[in-house]
Every structure is written in structure tokens, then in C-alpha cells.
Amino acid sequence: MQEKLSIKHIANLVGTSITTVSFVLNGKAKEKHISEKLTEKILQVVAELDYQPNSIARSLRTGKTKIIGFLVDDISKPFFSGIARVIDQKASARGYKIIFSSTGNDKKRISEILNIFKDRHVDGYIVAIAEGLEEEIGKLISGKAPVVFFDRYLPELDADYVLTDNFQSTATASQHLLDNGFKNIGFVTIDTEQQQMLDRLQGYTDTVKRAKAKPQVLKIKYTNSEDSTEKIKSFLQDNPELDAVIFAANYLTMDGLRLSRIGEEQLLSSKAILSFDDFELLEFISPSITAIEQPIEELAENIVQLLLKKLNAGDVKNGGERSVLKINAKLNVRQSTKGLVN
Amino acid sequence: MQEKLSIKHIANLVGTSITTVSFVLNGKAKEKHISEKLTEKILQVVAELDYQPNSIARSLRTGKTKIIGFLVDDISKPFFSGIARVIDQKASARGYKIIFSSTGNDKKRISEILNIFKDRHVDGYIVAIAEGLEEEIGKLISGKAPVVFFDRYLPELDADYVLTDNFQSTATASQHLLDNGFKNIGFVTIDTEQQQMLDRLQGYTDTVKRAKAKPQVLKIKYTNSEDSTEKIKSFLQDNPELDAVIFAANYLTMDGLRLSRIGEEQLLSSKAILSFDDFELLEFISPSITAIEQPIEELAENIVQLLLKKLNAGDVKNGGERSVLKINAKLNVRQSTKGLVN
DNA sequence: CTGAAAGCGCTTACAG
DNA sequence: CTGAAAGCGCTTACAG
Numbered sequence: 152m153q154e155k156l157s158i159k160h161i162a163n164l165v166g167t168s169i170t171t172v173s174f175v176l177n178g179k180a181k182e183k184h185i186s187e188k189l190t191e192k193i194l195q196v197v198a199e200l201d202y203q204p205n206s207i208a209r210s211l212r213t214g215k216t217k218i219i220g221f222l223v224d225d226i227s228k229p230f231f232s233g234i235a236r237v238i239d240q241k242a243s244a245r246g247y248k249i250i251f252s253s254t255g256n257d258k259k260r261i262s263e264i265l266n267i268f269k270d271r272h273v274d275g276y277i278v279a280i281a282e283g284l285e286e287e288i289g290k291l292i293s294g295k296a297p298v299v300f301f302d303r304y305l306p307e308l309d310a311d312y313v314l315t316d317n318f319q320s321t322a323t324a325s326q327h328l329l330d331n332g333f334k335n336i337g338f339v340t341i342d343t344e345q346q347q348m349l350d351r352l353q354g355y356t357d358t359v360k361r362a363k364a365k366p367q368v369l370k371i372k373y374t375n376s377e378d379s380t381e382k383i384k385s386f387l388q389d390n391p392e393l394d395a396v397i398f399a400a401n402y403l404t405m406d407g408l409r410l411s412r413i414g415e416e417q418l419l420s421s422k423a424i425l426s427f428d429d430f431e432l433l434e435f436i437s438p439s440i441t442a443i444e445q446p447i448e449e450l451a452e453n454i455v456q457l458l459l460k461k462l463n464a465g466d467v468k469n470g471g472e473r474s475v476l477k478i479n480a481k482l483n484v485r486q487s488t489k490g491l492v493n
Numbered sequence: 494m495q496e497k498l499s500i501k502h503i504a505n506l507v508g509t510s511i512t513t514v515s516f517v518l519n520g521k522a523k524e525k526h527i528s529e530k531l532t533e534k535i536l537q538v539v540a541e542l543d544y545q546p547n548s549i550a551r552s553l554r555t556g557k558t559k560i561i562g563f564l565v566d567d568i569s570k571p572f573f574s575g576i577a578r579v580i581d582q583k584a585s586a587r588g589y590k591i592i593f594s595s596t597g598n599d600k601k602r603i604s605e606i607l608n609i610f611k612d613r614h615v616d617g618y619i620v621a622i623a624e625g626l627e628e629e630i631g632k633l634i635s636g637k638a639p640v641v642f643f644d645r646y647l648p649e650l651d652a653d654y655v656l657t658d659n660f661q662s663t664a665t666a667s668q669h670l671l672d673n674g675f676k677n678i679g680f681v682t683i684d685t686e687q688q689q690m691l692d693r694l695q696g697y698t699d700t701v702k703r704a705k706a707k708p709q710v711l712k713i714k715y716t717n718s719e720d721s722t723e724k725i726k727s728f729l730q731d732n733p734e735l736d737a738v739i740f741a742a743n744y745l746t747m748d749g750l751r752l753s754r755i756g757e758e759q760l761l762s763s764k765a766i767l768s769f770d771d772f773e774l775l776e777f778i779s780p781s782i783t784a785i786e787q788p789i790e791e792l793a794e795n796i797v798q799l800l801l802k803k804l805n806a807g808d809v810k811n812g813g814e815r816s817v818l819k820i821n822a823k824l825n826v827r828q829s830t831k832g833l834v835n
Numbered sequence: 836c837t838g839a840a841a842g843c844g845c846t847t848a849c850a851g
Numbered sequence: 852c853t854g855a856a857a858g859c860g861c862t863t864a865c866a867g
Contacts, residue, residue: 157844168854173846184852203612207558208844211549211859218592225578232574236567236595243594243606248613250560250590253578264585270545271590411779432774437753499860510838515862526836550860553843 156202164196165189172197176204210272219458220268221251222261222278223302229430230445231279234301237451238277245459247274254280261287275458279303282345297461299454304346304475311461312475313453317347320443320480321354324397324425327441329362331488333395333423339383339407340399342370351399351427367393371403379406380413387418394422395488401428408436423488438486449478498544506538507531514539518546552614561800562610563593564603564620565644571772572787573621576643579793580619587801589616596622603629617800621645624687639803641796646688646817653803654817655795659689662785662822663696666739666767669783671704673830675737675765681725681749682741684712693741693769709735713745721748722755729760736764737830743770746782750774765830780828791820 158176162169172193174183180190196202210216219242223231239249250271252264261284268276275297280288285307291298292310301313321338328336338355340348356366369386371379383406387393396419398404404426410418426433429442453476500518504511514535516525522532538544552558561584565573581591592613594606603626610618621644622630633640634652643655663680670678680697682690698708711728713721725748729735738761740746746768752760768775771784795818 159844169845170847170854170856171852174853177846186852189853205553205614205844206612207549207553207614208859209846211547211553211861212844212846214859216549226581227571227574227578229569229571229574232569232571232577235574235593236569239568239594243609248592248609250592251577252581252585267585267590270548272547272549405777408777432777435747435750435774436778501860511861512838512840512863513836516837519862528836531837547860550843551862553845553860554862556843 156200158202158204161193161196161200161202164200165193167193214272215274216272217247218271218273219247219249220264220271220273220276221249222254222264222268222276222280223251224256224279224281225253226251227253230302230428230447233447234451234454237448238455241452241455245455247459249277254284256281256284258284258287265291275299275462277301277454277458280305297458299458299461301450301454302347306346309473311457311473313450313457314347314475314477315445315450315480316477317350317480318354318357319477320427320482321351321397321399322358323354323480323482324427324441324443325355325358327482327484328395328397328423328425328488329358329364331423333488334364335367335390335392336364336395336397337367337369337386337390337393338397338399339369339371339386339403341403342372348399355397376402376406376409379403380409383407384410384413384415384418387422395425396422397425397427399427401426401430404428404433404440404442408432425488429483434483434485441485441488442483444481444483446478446480453478498542500544500546503535503538503542503544506542507535509535556614557616558614559589560613560615561589561591562606562613562615562618563591564596564606564610564618564622565593566598566621566623567595568593569595572644572770572789575789576793576796579790580797583794583797587797589801591619596626598623598626600626600629607633617641617804619643619796619800622647639800641800641803643792643796644689648688651815653799653815655792655799656689656817656819657787657792657822658819659692659822660696660699661819662769662824663693663739663741664700665696665822665824666769666783666785667697667700669824669826670737670739670765670767670830671700671706673765675830676706677709677732677735678706678737678739679709679711679728679732679735680739680741681711681713681728681745683745684714690741697739718744718748718751721745722751725749726752726755726757726760729764737767738764739767739769741769743768743772746770746775746784750778767830771825776825776827783827783830784825786823786825788820788822795820 158169158172162172167189171185174180174185175190175193221235226232226235235251242249254261276291278298278300279302285305292308299311299313304312304314325336336359340352359366367390371382373379398407410416424440426440426442429444433440433442457474500511500514504514509531513527516522516527517532517535563577568574568577577593584591596603617639618633620640620642627647627649641653641655646654646656667678678701682694701708709732713724715721740749752758766782768782768784771786775782775784799816
């Protein structure tokens with residue numbers, strides 16, 4: 152536990168200067184023409200003593216902390232904690248650590264957190280926020296801080312994004328239903344301008360139209376779960392010809408399944424059900440429900456890669472071009488949509 | 494964006510020394526007998542320019558980073574991400590930030606992560622690890638680092654713990670079943686020496702015995718989910734007199750519910766079911782299932798409080814006494830256990 | 836009541 | 852090929 156090991160000790164032990172030790176430690180031995188012998192000797196002593204340079208002193212000097220700020224609505228949401236887990240892995244492997252905070256969609260809280268992150272001198276930011284909160288976060292981008300957004304696309308923010316390919320996901324899902332013989336596919340979404348919901352809708356309508364079928368869409372003005380369930384009920388009652396339904400978000404799937412709570416399970420039981428977003432319940436209930444699974448691993452990998460690319464290109468002041476990456480989702484086919492074929 | 498604001502600028506603007514500014518900023522104005530006038534003026538300039546001391550420089554000087562390392566199996570498990578969210582809130586409010594990592598129960602990974610945390614000079618640790626990994630973590634404690642453990646009690650580690658009161662939780666649950674008229678209560682657990690599982694078992698047996706009833710316990714040597722479901726099936730078939738069953742962990746509840754997958758739902762449908770650990774599914778299925786909910790908010794609050802107490806008592810070298818806090822769980826009563834009364 | 840100066844442990848221009 | 856020294860922005864013993 153010789154805690155107080157410093158570069159000075161190493162230099163003394165080897166019989167050289169801290170400058171030389173520092174160069175070797177930073178892989179600049181070659182560049183600085185340090186002799187191989189000296190380099191070897193330094194590395195050996197460092198290894199023997201298990202010396203690690205003080206990261207804080209380094210941060211103070213270089214201005215880099217190798218810390219990334221991770222900002223989401225609520226870290227305990229499965230999607231976000233899943234992303235957090237993988238991001239931490241990927242970032243750790245590259246020498247970065249993550250600090251996180253949950254905004255709770257509160258404007259004041261966002262500003263506070265960004266202030267804390269800035270105070271901590273984070274090197275970069277990974278952010279997912281909802282519409283309407285662009286202003287708070289806009290300063291970050293105009294301040295040239297390296298930021299990667301994910302989950303939500305915010306048209307007002309000209310920035311870098313890593314997103315699930317929402318269009319592709321529902322297009323594939325719709326095609327899956329058509330391929331399995333379903334002809335009248337309904338689509339339940341919310342009444343919104345959110346880009347990801349519009350994309351999901353578009354993926355559905357384009358695919359259905361190409362098959363010469365007629366889109367049947369329910370756009371719910373979302374207030375609460377009970378109301379939503381009622382509207383789904385009416386929609387299904389008014390359109391008895393539907394043989395399949397796609398729910399465009401996990402909470403809509405839940406609201407649909409709650410029909411069984413109000414004794415209306417027969418409205419769904421005859422139909423193929425497909426959910427955007429996958430969760431444990433869907434695999435468990437009977438019949439198990441086909442779902443679009445967000446590609447967490449790939450999203451996380453791309454987020455980290457993109458951010459690190461920006462961090463390392465930090466010197467290039469012009470910012471370079473913006474990236475909007477769309478990652479393909481996975482379709483987990485289960486009992487609910489196999490009906491007409493298997 | 495005058496990024497490069499430093500204590501020197503403030504001192505110059507006010508016309509004093511950085512020493513005085515530092516004293517004022519650290520609330521030592523009184524102690525150091527700085528005149529009220531000067532203090533006021535400094536605070537005013539600081540407020541005007543929105544100056545914030547560089548936290549890294551401060552860390553280098555003081556040796557404190559105000560960062561806490563959070564170490565769990567898997568940050569994406571609902572219990573852990575829930576705890577993480579609340580801990581972040583509580584810690585943020587006190588000027589601390591959390592960095593986390595997931596161990597995946599891998600010994601090598603644990604050592605790596607602890608090394609990273611140490612390298613980052615975290616002030617303290619919040620840790621939940623499984624049995625068998627004590628050795629890796631033991632060095633932390635013997636090294637006098639401030640650590641608070643939660644979730645798991647590890648008898649070998651003489652340390653500070655914050656735990657759900659497992660004994661109380663199943664005692665209360667058992668009493669609830671007895672109060673509602675159930676007489677033959679079964680208990681499904683695993684064959685283990687894990688303290689928390691033993692406590693849950695004890696809470697049940699003590700309560701049942703006090704009511705002059707006979708404990709009926711299934712201890713599963715856990716290998717996999719399918720096998721577990723089979724053993725639960727046999728247990729229920731062999732003990733037809735049971736009118737209630739407590740599952741001692743969420744995965745056991747799931748295994749029990751999977752009886753419906755193998756056409757054996759009637760084994761459970763006639764019985765009151767009660768689950769240790771609550772999750773969405775339990776509220777959703779029909780009948781909804783009564784569950785013991787871990788007190789995440791209180792656990793988090795106590796973890797943070799205890800750790801900060803240790804951090805602030807850092808000067809007191811004798812370490813003080815150890816704490817083992819047990820927090821009461823909550824019983825969420827649902828349809829499954831109301832049968833005989835309502 | 837206040838300030839000059841050392842020092843936390845690094846990195847890096849500069850000099851030789 | 853190598854090293855003395857400045858400096859990152861603070862805190863704090865010491866001096867007055």
C-alpha cells in the first residue's frame with residue numbers, strides 16, 4: 152500500500168528525470184529518441200512497482216478527464232439502463248468512465264446537471280432527451296462540446312445522432328405480417344410530431360400500401376392509460392375486419408393488453424399482435440407476442456465509437472460533418488403472429 | 494463563454510489575493526477573520542461572473558474527488574438500476590457523482606474495475622456482490638477505503654451493510670396469509686447458504702410455527718429454469734393440502750408461473766401466491782399477485798447517508814463501529830392473496 | 836485582518 | 852539523446 156508513489160519516485164529509482172519517465176509512459180519514447188535501454192529500464196521499474204500515473208494531475212495538466220456524461224430521462228428505464236451497461240463496457244475498454252444523471256424531463260434539472268457535468272470537466276456527452284427540451288441542451292452544441300444524441304431525433308438540433316431505424320423496423324414488421332397471410336393490419340400510435348413515431352407510422356403505411364392494402368391507423372391523443380385502453384377498444388370494435396394490430400410503443404402495447412382487464416380480451420385474442428419494443432412480459436404471456444427489439448448492443452457500440460471519434464478529432468476545429476446513424480432493429484417472432492401459416 | 498476564468502481573475506478584479514478568495518469560497522471567511530466588506534465584494538464578483546472553482550485542481554490539492562464508485566453484477570437489472578437512480582439523486586444533492594461498472598460476477602473483472610476506481614481516486618464505494626467474490630473486495634476494506642455494501646450480506650466481510658430486512662419481509666407476508674385464512678403455506682426457496690435466503694426462510698418458519706402450522710419447504714438445488722419448474726410442480730403435486738405458496742425470489746416466482754406453459758396452471762390457480770420482489774408482470778397478470786417490494790428509496794437514502802458519514806469521519810482513523818442497517822420491505826397486497834376473506 | 840509562496844503530480848515547450 | 856523548469860488551478864501552513 153505505498154499509495155504515494157509518484158513519477159518522481161520512478162525517476163529517482165531509475166536515475167533519470169521525470170521528463171523522460173513521462174515520455175516513456177506516454178508512448179513517446181521513439182518520438183523523443185529515448186534510448187531503448189533507458190526505455191526498458193523505466194518500463195521495468197514501473198511494472199515492478201505497479202506504478203500508475205495520477206489521473207487527476209494528468210487531467211489538470213491536459214484538460215482531459217476521460218469522463219463521459221450520460222444524460223437520460225430516467226436511468227432506471229430498462230432501455231436506458233441496458234444502454235448504460237453496454238456503454239460502460241465499451242467506454243471502459245477505451246479508458247473512459249461514465250457519470251450519469253436522470254433528468255426526470257425537468258428543464259431546471261437538465262440545466263443543473265449540465266452545469267455539474269461541465270464543472271466536472273467531462274470530455275463529452277451522451278444524451279437522450281424529449282422534445283421541448285432542446286433549448287437547455289442547445290448551448291452544449293453551440294459551445295462545441297462533443298455530444299452524441301440517441302433514442303430521440305430532435306429536428307431542431309443539428310447534431311450527431313445514433314437511432315434505431317424506426318422506419319425499417321415497422322416496415323419489416325408489417326411485411327412479416329403480410330407474409331404470414333394477414334391482410335388487414337391496424338396500427339396504433341399516438342398523435343404527435345415526434346420524429347420516431349412518424350417514422351414508425353411511415354414504415355407501416357408504405358409497406359401496407361405497396362401490398363395494395365388499406366392502412367388503418369389509430370392516433371391517440373395520449374392523456375392516460377385508461378383513456379388509451381378505451382380508445383383502442385373503440386378502434387377495434389369499429390374495425391372488425393382487422394386481423395392484425397401493430398402497437399407503436401411499449402406503453403401502447405400495455406394499454407392494449409389491458410383490454411383483458413375490462414373484459415374485452417376477445418377483441419385481441421383473434422388477432423395477430425405485434426409490439427414495438429420488447430419486454431419480458433411479451434415472451435411470457437400466452438400467446439407470446441411478436442416484438443421489435445431495439446438493438447441495444449449495436450446502438451451502444453455506435454454511440455461510443457461516434458463520440459470517441461469526435462473526441463479524438465477535437466483538434467479539428469471546423470467540427471466536420473454531422474452523422475445520423477440508423478441501426479436496424481430485430482424482429483422477435485413469437486406465437487402471436489404465426490397464426491395463419493404455422 | 495469565458496471558459497478560462499480562474500481564482501486569479503477573481504482576485505485581480507477584487508483587488509485582493511487568491512488566498513483570500515479561496516478562504517471566502519470555502520466558507521472560511523469568518524474563521525479567517527476576513528472583513529465583511531471584502532467577503533461581500535468577493536462573493537458579488539463571483540456571482541456576477543458565475544465563477545466556479547476548477548474541481549480538478551481542487552481534487553489534486555485535497556485528494557478528494559467527490560466521486561463514488563458503484564459496483565454491481567449488472568447495472569441493467571431493475572433492482573440495481575432503480576437503486577442507481579435514487580443514489581445518483583441523493584448523492585448529487587450533496588455534491589457527489591457516481592461512476593458505475595458491472596462486474597458480470599467475473600473475478601478478474603472485479604479486480605480490474607476496482608483498479609480503475611482506485612486510479613480515478615474515488616472517495617468511496619457502494620458495492621453489491623455475490624458470495625465467493627469476497628477475496629477480491631476484501632482488500633478494499635483492509636485498505637481502509639470507505640465502503641458500503643448493500644443487497645447481499647457476506648458474513649466473511651466485516652463491513653458496513655444496508656439491507657432489506659429479509660426476515661421481517663417474509664414474516665409479515667406469512668402473517669398476512671394467515672390473517673386472510675390460509676392455513677397451509679408452502680415456501681419455495683433455493684438450497685443455499687446465502688444469508689438473505691436463510692433470513693427469508695426463517696421469517697416464514699418462525700411465523701408459521703408460532704401459528705401452530707407446519708412449515709412446508711421446497712429447497713431447490715438451482716441449475717436452470719426448466720428443472721426448477723419441474724421441481725415446483727412435484728412439490729405442489731406431493732402437497733395437495735397447500736392453500737398458499739411463497740416464492741422466495743423473483744426468478745422462483747417466474748419459474749412457478751411457468752407451470753402454465755407446461756399445462757399445469759391448475760396447480761397454482763387454486764392457491765394464494767406471494768412473491769418476494771415485485772415486478773410489473775405481477776401486477777398485470779390475472780389474478781394479480783401479492784408481492785414483497787424492496788424499499789429502493791429507503792435503501793438508497795441509507796446507503797448514501799452511511800457512506801457520507803464514513804467519508805466525513807475520514808479523519809477519525811479508528812474506523813468506528815460497523816453498521817448493519819435493515820430496512821423494512823413493503824407488502825403490496827393484490828388479488829392473489831385475498832381469496833378467503835374478500 | 837491579509838498575502839506570498841509552496842506544493843498536489845503531472846505534461847511539454849525549450850534548451851542543450 | 853536527456854533534463855530543468857514552467858505551469859495547469861487550486862488549498863493551506865506560515866508569516867506578518
